[in-house]
Amino acid sequence: xxxxxxxxxxxxxxxxxxxxxxxDPAGINIFITAANLADIDQDNTGTAGSVxxxxxxxxxxxxxGSATPNLADINQLxxxxxxxTASVTQSGGSDNTATVNQGLATGTGGEFATVSQFGDANDTxxxxxxxxxxxDVSQDGEINVATVTxxxxxxxxxxxxxxxxxxxxxxxxGVEAFATNSQTGNANTSLITQDDGSASDSIGLSPGAAPxxxxxxxxxxxxxxxxxxxxxPGGFNQLTDVSQTGDANDSMVTQSGEGDGFTGTxxxxxxxxxxxxxxxxxxxxxxASSNLLARVDQAGASVSVVSQEADGRNARNAxxxxxxxxxxxxxxxxxxxxxxxTYSGAILSGNLSATVNQMxxxxxxxxxxxxxxxxxxxxxxxxxxxxxxxxxxxxxxxxxSSDITxxxxxxxxxxxxxxxxxxxxxxxxxxxxxxxxxxxxxxVNQTFDLELSNTFDASVTQTGEGNSSFIEQAxxxxxxxxxxxxxxxxxxxxxxxxxxxxxxxxxxSAFVEQIGDSNVSDGLQTGVSNTLQVVQVAxxxxxxxxxxxxxxxxDVSQTGDxxxxxxLQQSGGGGHDALVDQSGEDGTSTIDQSGRRSFASLxxxxxxxxxxxxxxxFDNEAFVVQAGFGNYSEIxxxxxADGLGxTASVTQTxxxxxxxxxxxxxxxxxxxxxxxxxxxxxxxxxxxxGNVATVSQ
Numbered sequence: 001x002x003x004x005x006x007x008x009x010x011x012x013x014x015x016x017x018x019x020x021x022x023x024d025p026a027g028i029n030i031f032i033t034a035a036n037l038a039d040i041d042q043d044n045t046g047t048a049g050s051v052x053x054x055x056x057x058x059x060x061x062x063x064x065g066s067a068t069p070n071l072a073d074i075n076q077l078x079x080x081x082x083x084x085t086a087s088v089t090q091s092g093g094s095d096n097t098a099t100v101n102q103g104l105a106t107g108t109g110g111e112f113a114t115v116s117q118f119g120d121a122n123d124t125x126x127x128x129x130x131x132x133x134x135x136d137v138s139q140d141g142e143i144n145v146a147t148v149t150x151x152x153x154x155x156x157x158x159x160x161x162x163x164x165x166x167x168x169x170x171x172x173x174g175v176e177a178f179a180t181n182s183q184t185g186n187a188n189t190s191l192i193t194q195d196d197g198s199a200s201d202s203i204g205l206s207p208g209a210a211p212x213x214x215x216x217x218x219x220x221x222x223x224x225x226x227x228x229x230x231x232x233p234g235g236f237n238q239l240t241d242v243s244q245t246g247d248a249n250d251s252m253v254t255q256s257g258e259g260d261g262f263t264g265t266x267x268x269x270x271x272x273x274x275x276x277x278x279x280x281x282x283x284x285x286x287x288a289s290s291n292l293l294a295r296v297d298q299a300g301a302s303v304s305v306v307s308q309e310a311d312g313r314n315a316r317n318a319x320x321x322x323x324x325x326x327x328x329x330x331x332x333x334x335x336x337x338x339x340x341x342t343y344s345g346a347i348l349s350g351n352l353s354a355t356v357n358q359m360x361x362x363x364x365x366x367x368x369x370x371x372x373x374x375x376x377x378x379x380x381x382x383x384x385x386x387x388x389x390x391x392x393x394x395x396x397x398x399x400x401s402s403d404i405t406x407x408x409x410x411x412x413x414x415x416x417x418x419x420x421x422x423x424x425x426x427x428x429x430x431x432x433x434x435x436x437x438x439x440x441x442x443x444v445n446q447t448f449d450l451e452l453s454n455t456f457d458a459s460v461t462q463t464g465e466g467n468s469s470f471i472e473q474a475x476x477x478x479x480x481x482x483x484x485x486x487x488x489x490x491x492x493x494x495x496x497x498x499x500x501x502x503x504x505x506x507x508x509s510a511f512v513e514q515i516g517d518s519n520v521s522d523g524l525q526t527g528v529s530n531t532l533q534v535v536q537v538a539x540x541x542x543x544x545x546x547x548x549x550x551x552x553x554x555d556v557s558q559t560g561d562x563x564x565x566x567x568l569q570q571s572g573g574g575g576h577d578a579l580v581d582q583s584g585e586d587g588t589s590t591i592d593q594s595g596r597r598s599f600a601s602l603x604x605x606x607x608x609x610x611x612x613x614x615x616x617x618f619d620n621e622a623f624v625v626q627a628g629f630g631n632y633s634e635i636x637x638x639x640x641a642d643g644l645g646x647t648a649s650v651t652q653t654x655x656x657x658x659x660x661x662x663x664x665x666x667x668x669x670x671x672x673x674x675x676x677x678x679x680x681x682x683x684x685x686x687x688x689x690g691n692v693a694t695v696s697q
Contacts, residue, residue: 036061038072042084053078054085061092070096076111077103086113093119093142103129110134110154117144128152139166150174161188169193172211180214187221196230196238212239215251223250228266230257237265248275249300256283265291276302276326282318285311292318301327302360311337315372319353328358328387331365338372338398351376351402362387362413370396373424377402388413388438395421404430412438414462419445429455436460440467444488448475456486456503467492472502485509492519501525501532508532514541523547523554530554530574536563550574552593557581565589576600576615587611587626596642598622604631619643620663627653639665639688646686654678657697665689672696 042053059070076084084103090096096119102111110132115124121143126135131153137146142164148157149171156178157170162185169191170179181190196211215224228238238255255266266282280294289310296304302325308318315338322330334352352368362384370378382390388410396404406418414436422430434442440462448456456473471488485507490499497514500522508525512534519536523545530547533555541558548571556565556579563582566589573595580589580602587609591600598615602624609626611633620637631652640646644666650659650673657674658681666689673696674680680697 036070038074040072040074040076042074042076043078056087057089057098059088059090059096061090061094070094072098074099075101084111084113088115088117090115090117090122091119095121095123097123099125100135101127102133112136114138115146122146124148126157128155134158147171148179150177154178170213177211179212180216181224182216183218183222185219188217188219188223189221190215190217190224192224192226194226194228194238196228196232211237213241215240215242215244217242217244217249219246221248222246223248225252225254227254228256229254239267241269242271242278244270244272244274246274249273250275250277252279252281253294254281256285257289258283258285267293269295270304271297272300272302273298274300276300276304278303279305280307282306282308283311284309284315289315290317293321294319295321296330297323299325302329303327304330306331307333309335309337316376317351320355322354322356322358322364324357325359326361328361328384329363330356330358332356332367334366334368336370336372338370338374352378354379355381356383356390358382358384358388360386362410363389364391366390366392366394368392368394371398373398377404379403379405380407382406382408382410382416384408384410384414386412388415388436390416392416392418394419395423397423399424402429406432408432408434408436408442410434410436410438410440414438415441417443417445418458421447423448429457431455431457432459434460434462434469436467437463439465440492442469444469444471444473446473454484456484456488458488460490460492462490462492462497464494466496467494468496468498470500474502474504475506486525508547513537527571530569545569547574548572553577555579559583560585562586563588568592570594573618582609587630591615591622598637598645613637617641618645620645621647623649625651625653626657629655631655631657633658634660635670636662637664637668641666644689651675652680657681659683661685661693663687663691668692670694 036059038057040055053076055074057072061070070090072088074086078084086100088098096117098115100113111128111130112134113126114136116138118140119142122139124137124146126148128150133150133152133155135148136158138160139146140162144161144166146159147169152174154176155172155174158180159168160182165187166183167189168181171193173195177194179192192213194211211228213226222244224242226240240253242251249272251270253268268280270278276298278296282292289312292308294306304322306320310318315336318334320332332354354366356364364382366380368378378394380392390408392406394404404420408416416434418432420430430446432444442460444458446456458471460469469490473486486503487509488501490512492514494516496518498520499512501510503525505527507529509531510523512521515537517539519539519541521534521543523532526548529551531553532545534543536558538560541563543556544566545554547569552569552574554567562585565580567578569576576593576598578591578600582604584606586607587604589602589611591613594616596618598620600613600622602611605627608630611624613622613635616638618640622635624633633650635648637646646663646666646668648661649671653675655678657678659672660683661670663686668686668689669692670684671694672682682695684693
């Protein structure tokens with residue numbers, strides 16, 4: 001005959017249907033057309049202790065002249081200890097369609113549906129209701145579409161699509177679901193939705209584990225969306241693994257655990273090669289939300305967005321790992337929000353960790369924030385090669401908090417901004433390190449707020465090209481009771497160097513080294529322990545240092561070229577020292593130190609030297625040595641007491657020499673030696689106490 005149709009209706013126990021329709025696969029044409037139809041209904045719900053239905057459909061069609069579809073429709077319902085089994089095989093092409101509906105009303109059995117479709121406009125729909133369901137769909141070639149819906153305990157769904165306009169959807173609503181989707185070639189799309197109602201999931205592979213989704217897509221317009229959720233009390237553990245190889249990949253993973261009690265252990269792994277774009281959104285709320293992990297590996301055009309949030313008492317621990325090779329761009333946002341208002345050892349806000357490795361176009365944004373007491377720290381690591389650009393923002397608000405750390409390594413296009421802030425009592429360290437080789441630019445901004453702030457730290461190393469660095473470390477807390485050992489190091493080698501340092505309150509220390517080209521350095525350390533050292537080697541050097549009270553020391557060495565230096569250490573006074581050594585070229589240096597221990601030494605060698613030292617009250621001393629050409633020096637040290645102060649010595653070695661010294665009060669002494677002629681001039685005026693003056697020209 002031509003059109004074949006099988007209609008089977010079974011009601012009762014141990015039903016079995018086996019239907020074969022189509023051309024004999026051995027090649028003997030039993031039927032002329034491909035218009036096969038199988039419709040099977042099996043129902044044994046009325047019998048106590050009944051067992052499962054079995055239905056098998058085989059449809060073959062190799063008739064090239066027919067476009068009429070194969071069709072298989074199986075409906076099974078059972079109420080026994082064993083579940084339904086349905087098998088559909090459609091082979092030889094044409095517009096195959098297969099629908100399987102299985103319902104297990106009660107009992108502990110498992111429904112099993114397998115659909116295999118080969119060629120042409122395949123379409124599959126599997127609906128399963130009950131426990132331990134398994135759906136296995138295989139589609140090979142042409143306009144494949146597959147949908148699996150499962151509602152029950154321990155569901156497993158497998159879809160394998162090869163070639164052409166593949167599309168797949170798996171929807172699992174139950175406990176401890178497992179889904180895997182494999183798509184190879186052409187316009188792949190995949191959607192997996194899992195809503196898990198278990199309060200006692202385990203980590204690991206199905207069965208008996210957390211909701212788990214695996215997606216493998218190879219070739220052409222891949223796209224994958226996975227949504228996993230658990231809203232029951234104590235629910236936890238979700239796993240997604242997406243692998244996309246070749247062509248325009250796109251992946252979105254959303255995981256959320258929002259039930260009361262412990263929620264967390266959300267894990268997402270994404271591996272993409274080619275067009276890339278990955279979004280991972282993980283949220284664990286209430287109770288002791290914890291343990292969020294996102295790992296993204298991308299090769300090709302790349303773009304990665306990771307958002308992680310853990311909320312609730314004892315909320316803690318989120319980690320993001322991003323690896324990109326290609327166009328790059330990464331955004332990581334991490335938040336722990338612990339609403340507890342009282343700190344105790346039992347209330348922890350955990351830690352945040354983000355690592356971004358980029359090769360190629362680069363650009364990374366990391367935003368990390370902890371609100372809550374007892375946090376164990378924040379860490380961000382960014383490694384970039386080529387285009388580079390990095391922005392890191394880190395903050396902790398709460399008592400008993402620990403370290404914030406940022407490490408940035410950049411090569412070529414480089415640019416980096418790090419902003420760190422702690423607000424609360426009993427805090428520890430903020431550490432920032434930036435290493436750049438290439439176009440360079442770096443901003444580090446660190447702030448403590450309130451009492452018991454501890455260590456600040458910042459280190460920048462820049463090698464080559466338009467380097468520039470700005471570091472500010474500040475505390476706005478209780479005056480002199482907050483901030484602590486502040487420290488900052490900047491090393492710049494080659495090209496347009498510039499560095500600005502601002503450090504407020506407490507133990508300060510700063511070291512700036514600039515070697516080669518248009519060096520400029522600025523500094524400002526206000527209040528308490530100060531120390532600042534600047535070494536500038538050759539080219540257009542300039543250094544300005546302002547330290548306002550106390551222990552003070554500023555050491556500037558400029559070697560060669562257009563040097564200039566300005567040091568001012570003032571305010572409520574301090575232990576001052578200031579040493580400047582300028583060797584050669586256009587010189588000029590000013591030191592102004594006020595009140596207490598002062599001491600200043602200045603050595604300038606060769607060319608347009610110039611110097612001025614002003615030191616007021618107490619133990620002043622000042623020495624200036626200038627060698628060759630336009631020399632000039634002026635020292636004024638004022639009315640002392642305490643250790644009784646003043647002493648001044650100027651040695652100028654020939655050429656345009658001039659020297660003025662004025663000392664007012666107490667143990668004055670002044671020596672000027674302008675060595676062996678040239679335009680010597682010297683004026684010394686000392687008023688009051690043990691004056692002595694020697695001038696030798």
